Amino acid sequence: MSGNTFTFVPADLDRWLLLPLTGDVDHEAAALVFDRVGHAASEDFLEMTTAWVAGTTRIARRDADRLLSGSHVPTFAAWVLLPGPRLLLPGPVAFLRAGPLAADATDDDALGAVVDLSAELHGELEVEGVDTASGPALLVRRRPVRDLDGVRAVEEHRLAIWPRPDLEAVVSLTLYVVDLVEGGAAAEPFRELATGLRWDVT
Amino acid sequence: MRPSQRRGLGAEAARHEHVRVLPDGAVELVARGSSRRLDSAEVRRAVLLDPQGSRRLLGGDAHHAGALLLLGPNDVPRLALQLLEWAPPAPVDVVTLRETSGVEAVCRGLGVPLEPADAGQWDAATLRGVLHSPGPAPRWPGRPGWWLSWAAVLLAIVVLLGASASPGGRVDQAVGDASGGVLALLAALLAIAVGVPTVLGLVAAARARRSPPEAAAGPELVVVPSPAGPVPRQVLEHELRLGPDALQLRRFEAVVVLPGPLAGGVAVAVLEPGAVRLRDTHGLLYSSLRTDVWCGDQASRVVLRDKLAAAGLEVLESPVDALDSVDHDELTLDGSNTRLIARPADSGRPFDGPVQVVAVATGAAAMACYAPVDSGADWQLVPAVALGGLCLGLTAVLAVLGLLERRRSRQQQTVVDPYRGRTTIR
Numbered sequence: 001m002s003g004n005t006f007t008f009v010p011a012d013l014d015r016w017l018l019l020p021l022t023g024d025v026d027h028e029a030a031a032l033v034f035d036r037v038g039h040a041a042s043e044d045f046l047e048m049t050t051a052w053v054a055g056t057t058r059i060a061r062r063d064a065d066r067l068l069s070g071s072h073v074p075t076f077a078a079w080v081l082l083p084g085p086r087l088l089l090p091g092p093v094a095f096l097r098a099g100p101l102a103a104d105a106t107d108d109d110a111l112g113a114v115v116d117l118s119a120e121l122h123g124e125l126e127v128e129g130v131d132t133a134s135g136p137a138l139l140v141r142r143r144p145v146r147d148l149d150g151v152r153a154v155e156e157h158r159l160a161i162w163p164r165p166d167l168e169a170v171v172s173l174t175l176y177v178v179d180l181v182e183g184g185a186a187a188e189p190f191r192e193l194a195t196g197l198r199w200d201v202t
Numbered sequence: 203m204r205p206s207q208r209r210g211l212g213a214e215a216a217r218h219e220h221v222r223v224l225p226d227g228a229v230e231l232v233a234r235g236s237s238r239r240l241d242s243a244e245v246r247r248a249v250l251l252d253p254q255g256s257r258r259l260l261g262g263d264a265h266h267a268g269a270l271l272l273l274g275p276n277d278v279p280r281l282a283l284q285l286l287e288w289a290p291p292a293p294v295d296v297v298t299l300r301e302t303s304g305v306e307a308v309c310r311g312l313g314v315p316l317e318p319a320d321a322g323q324w325d326a327a328t329l330r331g332v333l334h335s336p337g338p339a340p341r342w343p344g345r346p347g348w349w350l351s352w353a354a355v356l357l358a359i360v361v362l363l364g365a366s367a368s369p370g371g372r373v374d375q376a377v378g379d380a381s382g383g384v385l386a387l388l389a390a391l392l393a394i395a396v397g398v399p400t401v402l403g404l405v406a407a408a409r410a411r412r413s414p415p416e417a418a419a420g421p422e423l424v425v426v427p428s429p430a431g432p433v434p435r436q437v438l439e440h441e442l443r444l445g446p447d448a449l450q451l452r453r454f455e456a457v458v459v460l461p462g463p464l465a466g467g468v469a470v471a472v473l474e475p476g477a478v479r480l481r482d483t484h485g486l487l488y489s490s491l492r493t494d495v496w497c498g499d500q501a502s503r504v505v506l507r508d509k510l511a512a513a514g515l516e517v518l519e520s521p522v523d524a525l526d527s528v529d530h531d532e533l534t535l536d537g538s539n540t541r542l543i544a545r546p547a548d549s550g551r552p553f554d555g556p557v558q559v560v561a562v563a564t565g566a567a568a569m570a571c572y573a574p575v576d577s578g579a580d581w582q583l584v585p586a587v588a589l590g591g592l593c594l595g596l597t598a599v600l601a602v603l604g605l606l607e608r609r610r611s612r613q614q615q616t617v618v619d620p621y622r623g624r625t626t627i628r
Contacts, residue, residue, distance in 0.1 A: 122315060143315075154315035181250050182297070184318030 004167070004201045006076050006098060011133075011196030014085040015189040019057045019078045019093070021064060029054035036088060049088045056080055060093055073099050079193065081175065081186055092186065094175040094193065101163060101170040107138060110163030110170040120145045122154040130160075130191075133198040134171075137162045139191065143180065156183025160194035167201055203288045203304035205336035207451075207458035207531075209540070210407040212548035215337035216457040217450065221283065221304070223311025229272060229281065231334060240272065244280050247273040248309045248316050250300070251282075251329075255321030259329045260284060267296050270305045271319055271329070272312075279324060282333040290460055290488040291451070291529040292480075302486050307466065338547045341403045347396045347552040351563035354396070357389035358566035365573040383586065386570040390589035393560075393567035396552065397596035400560045403550025404603050411455060423509045429620060430498025434535055436614035437495060444513035449480070451489060454537035456544065460488050463514045471510040473503065474520045477528050490528040495535070536615060561600035568593035 010018055017036070020028035030050045037046070057078075064075035074097065081091040101113055111117065111127070122143040130139050140159040145152060160173040173194050177183040208216040218234040227242030251259065253266040260269055260282065267285040274280045285296070288303045300306050300316070309316045343350060425442040427433070436454060443450040449460040449468055460480065461467025468488050472479040478491040497503040511517045527533075531540045546554045571590025 151310070152313065180315050180317045181300070 006074070006199065006201055008076060008096065008197060008199035010077065010079070011193070011198075013189070013192055013196065015082050016079040016094070016193055017053070017082055017088070019053070019060050019080060021057070021061055021075065021078060025054050025057050025061070026050075029057055033088065036086070052090050053080075053088075056090060056093065060095070063095070067097070071099075073097050076199075081189055092175055092177045092182070094173055094190065096171070096173050096197070096199070098169050098171045101165055101168055103165050103168050105163065105165045105170075107161075107163050110161055111138065111140065113170050114159060114161055114172045114174070115140070115142060115157070130195060132160070132162075132195045134162055134200070137194065139194060141183075141187075143183075153178075154180060156180050156186075158183065158186060158190045160190070160197075162199075164201075169201070171199060173197065203283065203308060204448075204459045204461065206287055206289045207291055207453075207456040207540075208337050208548055209454070209456040209544055210548040211403075211410050211550060212337035212545060213410060213455070213457045216459060219336040221288075221308065221334075223308055227312060229308070229312070231281075233336075240280055242312075244274045245272045245312055246275055246314070247277065248305075248312060248314050249273060249319035250305070250316055251319040251321060253296070255319065256284060259321065259324065259326045260333055261326070261330070267299055269329075269333075270308070270316075277323065279329055279332045282329050284333070284335070287335055291458055291531060292487040292489050293527055293530060294487055298486055301484075302482075302488055304461070337545070340547045341550065341552040342399050343396060343552055345553050347400075348555050348559065350392045350396050351559045354389045354392035354563040355566045357385050357392070358563075358570035361386045361389065361570040361573050362566075386567070386573060387585055387589060389563075389567040389570050390586075390593050393563040393593050394589065394596065396560050397564040397593070397600070399552055400550070400557060401596055401599050401603070403547075403552065404557070404600075405550070407548070407550035408603070408606075423513050425496070425506060425509050427495050428498055428502030428505070429496075430494040432617045432619040433495065434537075434614060435616045435618045436537055437535055438618060438620065439614075440495070442491070442496075444509060444515070446514050449513075453531050454540040456531065456540050458489075468515065470516045470518060471507075472518045472520050472524070473497075473507060474523045476523045477526075478506070479524060479526070480515075487526055490526060490532065492528050492532045495532065557600065558604065561597055561604065564593040564600065565597040568597060 010016075017032070020032060022028075030046075033046060033050045033053055037049070041049075060075075060078040064078070067073045067075060075095050076098065077096040079094045081094065083089050083091055099113055101110055105113070117125075122145050126141040128139045130137055138159075138161045140157075140161060142157045142159075143154050144157055145154050147153070156177045156179070158175045158177070162171040164171065173190075175186060175190055177186050203221040205212075205216050205219050214234060218232070220232050222230055222232065224230055227245075229240040229245055231238040249271045251269040251271055253268050256266040256269040260266075265286060267289070269285060270283045271279050272281040283305075285299055285303050285305065288305075289299055290302050292302070294302060306316065423444040425444065427437055427440045429437065439455075440453045442452075444462075446462050446464045448462045448465065451458050451460065463469040467482055468480045469483045470481045470485075472481060474493070476493055478493060478496060479487060480489045480491075481487050493503070497506040507517050530543065531537075533539055546552070551557055568590045571586045571593065
């Protein structure tokens, strides 16, 4: 996909807040929050909300930089899942990324290119084919098991995968949630984001 | 998991009941003098029913925060626990409540992750069959008792109106001899059906209130309020008992036991200007006490700090208040919030409503019973007198209990200035 330009048009969804991955973090975060709440909010609220949006953006940018320098995987966008419609409070972050894929790759190969299929899972890997604004995709739910200081922790990983062997690329939207109950609550907003997301390569 | 705060007949449950996971993976439900066990093979998954599903399938109070379901093979429910029945007093969000109620600890003990429940998987009868609620069960006849009471009043009014409308007050000429007698006896039976369990419940609750708190099994420090100014007498009866395994908090006669530092619960006390926060090592809030009630001056603040530290809690000072509210119970000094969230069964009442309705029902039924007798219907004499007398007795007992409760309430509301020894009646 090198040499091509990736563009996307996110649907206007009230459960997701698109983070500014470019520009001055503090300035962009303040503008974003002001755009969402306008003059109705108090100074304290604006200040507090801008602080967490800027903090979350910094973490997202750091992850994006780390992945780009380590694996050459670009991150095109990041959204915060809000706990309620237009409720500006912190939540897990979904990332839109793209990686290499062989020209003759199958859907299973695309899945394997995005996640570690040999990792220990709690329960079965769930894969569902869906039609999205950007073409056919796979909606995936997996529950990887992690060992945290001797404690067995199960997290929820939700993905939307667009295998594009014609572009020799796989585009993915991924969301990690640290517990299964919150992961279950994220299912519908994630499906809404994935199916409404329109991306293109020019 | 330990029950949320309970008063009256439920206070014993608050002190002794708990749910725990044993080292062999079995789940044990412990009440005073009894226990029930679910073997590890019987529990395969732990799922959380959301508040909407909990309200629809488990019913009960209007407020729901969800329910923990332990499922056996083939996802057959083995045990259901409603979160708010096991919640510490701090008002927290549902995610925090999962931790502070002990739900997450139970899952960790079982070695299974907490998963979201599919509410459409079970019907209400199945889940209610495995629902375990701490404390006394709702007293018979429960909510229908309210309607039974009003039915008794209605029947009695029909009989009495019939008697008053007939020439010479003869009920037999207005509603018929047999009909009047039958209606009066039916009113009496309905009133007795509600009145007897109500009286027994109120007496049992009064006895439970009078029984002194039991001595703890281990070492214990007791903190009592030291208010900044005059407070109702009942506030001075609050106490916080500090032990290494558990903290027992009693306010407005309501008791709650919080897990202590050795049980992975409250381990940190943060002294803020306006509140004393009881938190675990992760900062999760279990309870917030008003400083103007519990340590109103610098000397009592030092005493409180020393006792908290002696009980094994890490004590921190904060120059600013956290954003969290204090406990619902601490928002007022008259105990109205605590009474508002109390369960009818804990006070001995069969239903959630004024107990005076039962007294009205028994009184009206007694009057109706004597109307047919007055009309001269001989066959009704013995049952009418007997049931009417019983209704009259129940009315008298309910009236006395009501007066005693009113007097006790007035005494508790007496404003006391702990520093001057001056007493004024509000």
